[in-house]
Amino acid sequence: MSQAHSALAEQFRDLEQQREASSLGMWVFLVTEIMFFGGLFMVYTVARAMHPAGFAQASRHLDVTLGGTNTAVLICSSLTMALAVYASQVGRRRMLAGFLALTIALGCVFLVIKAIEYADKFHHHLVPGSAFSFAAPEARPAELFFSLYFAMTGLHALHMIIGVGVVAVLLVKAWRGRYTIEYHTPVEISGLYWHFVDIIWIFLFPLLYLIGLKR
Amino acid sequence: MPEHIVPPKIYLVICGILLVLTFVTWGVALIDLGPWNIVVALSIAFCKATLVALFFMHVRYSPRRTQLVVVAGIFWLGIMILLTMSDYLTRPWLTS
Numbered sequence: 099m100s101q102a103h104s105a106l107a108e109q110f111r112d113l114e115q116q117r118e119a120s121s122l123g124m125w126v127f128l129v130t131e132i133m134f135f136g137g138l139f140m141v142y143t144v145a146r147a148m149h150p151a152g153f154a155q156a157s158r159h160l161d162v163t164l165g166g167t168n169t170a171v172l173i174c175s176s177l178t179m180a181l182a183v184y185a186s187q188v189g190r191r192r193m194l195a196g197f198l199a200l201t202i203a204l205g206c207v208f209l210v211i212k213a214i215e216y217a218d219k220f221h222h223h224l225v226p227g228s229a230f231s232f233a234a235p236e237a238r239p240a241e242l243f244f245s246l247y248f249a250m251t252g253l254h255a256l257h258m259i260i261g262v263g264v265v266a267v268l269l270v271k272a273w274r275g276r277y278t279i280e281y282h283t284p285v286e287i288s289g290l291y292w293h294f295v296d297i298i299w300i301f302l303f304p305l306l307y308l309i310g311l312k313r
Numbered sequence: 314m315p316e317h318i319v320p321p322k323i324y325l326v327i328c329g330i331l332l333v334l335t336f337v338t339w340g341v342a343l344i345d346l347g348p349w350n351i352v353v354a355l356s357i358a359f360c361k362a363t364l365v366a367l368f369f370m371h372v373r374y375s376p377r378r379t380q381l382v383v384v385a386g387i388f389w390l391g392i393m394i395l396l397t398m399s400d401y402l403t404r405p406w407l408t409s
Contacts, residue, residue, distance in 0.1 A: 121375070122378065122379055125382045126382060129383075129385070129389075132387070133386075133389065133390065136390045136393060140394060144398070144401050148401075166335065173328060173331045176328070176369050177324055179369075180319075181324060187318045289369075289370075293370045296365060296369075297361075300361045300362055300365070303358075312343060312346075
């Protein structure tokens with residue numbers, strides 16, 4: 099056998115086996131994340147089944163344009179992340195760094211738009227708590243809706259912040275030439291995480307923003 | 314299994330489909346379909362999630378055991394939702 103690659107851990111036969119193990123490990127983690135978010139989706143489903151009218155009314159107070167824009171931003175960030183993985187697979191360092199930087203930029207755009215939305219909710223007294231105000235008789239269901247809105251989008255935004263941090267570390271290492279055609283597993287499994295966070299938003303957008311549009 | 318390199322063209326096509334589906338789900342939400350609104354919205358979301366998983370996350374090109382883990386995760390989520398809702402949705406039957 100030829101000289102072992104410096105990134106190869108001793109318990110693995112070769113880099114290919116190591117890559118498959120890493121990928122499987124990331125997927126197992128993502129499955130725990132499915133159950134993590136799944137609990138919140140479950141609560142949402144039950145609460146909405148009990149208060150369909152209140153949820154629809156409350157949902158009308160969300161900005162569909164901003165939410166839709168953020169959906170597009172996240173989908174584009176998934177594209178740039180996928181292209182970053184491609185760049186790492188074909189060993190193009192500058193292209194890899196470029197797409198990672200673009201992914202970070204799009205992730206930040208998402209978070210800024212989210213912050214604008216949150217500020218608007220504070221401004222209009224739609225944040226659950228003593229200052230919450232909503233027209234009777236749907237005030238209680240609406241407060242429940244906004245509790246779930248902040249819990250779900252907040253947890254999602256936390257994942258985005260972690261994701262931006264992870265991709266920033268990748269960017270620094272990629273720039274230093276740490277990833278090659280033979281070894282770029284971190285780029286690949288970080289990509290899995292990034293796309294997963296995108297999938298969560300794909301479900302959050304229709305469930306939170308679009309349920310009150312029809313008349 | 315050697316690493317599969319997905320051509321960038323496929324990524325662009327998938328991204329285009331995802332953006333179109335976002336507009337479709339937005340448009341459908343404006344039409345009153347009664348109880349079918351949520352069915353259509355979740356079906357489109359599920360299609361989008363499947364496309365992301367299959368192509369962006371390379372599930373289509375992954376080993377069988379990785380695919381099994383993915384499907385098992387969704388299956389267990391299904392068990393949770395199905396059993397919980399079969400409780401909540403049948404509670405009114407007792408009082409009527």
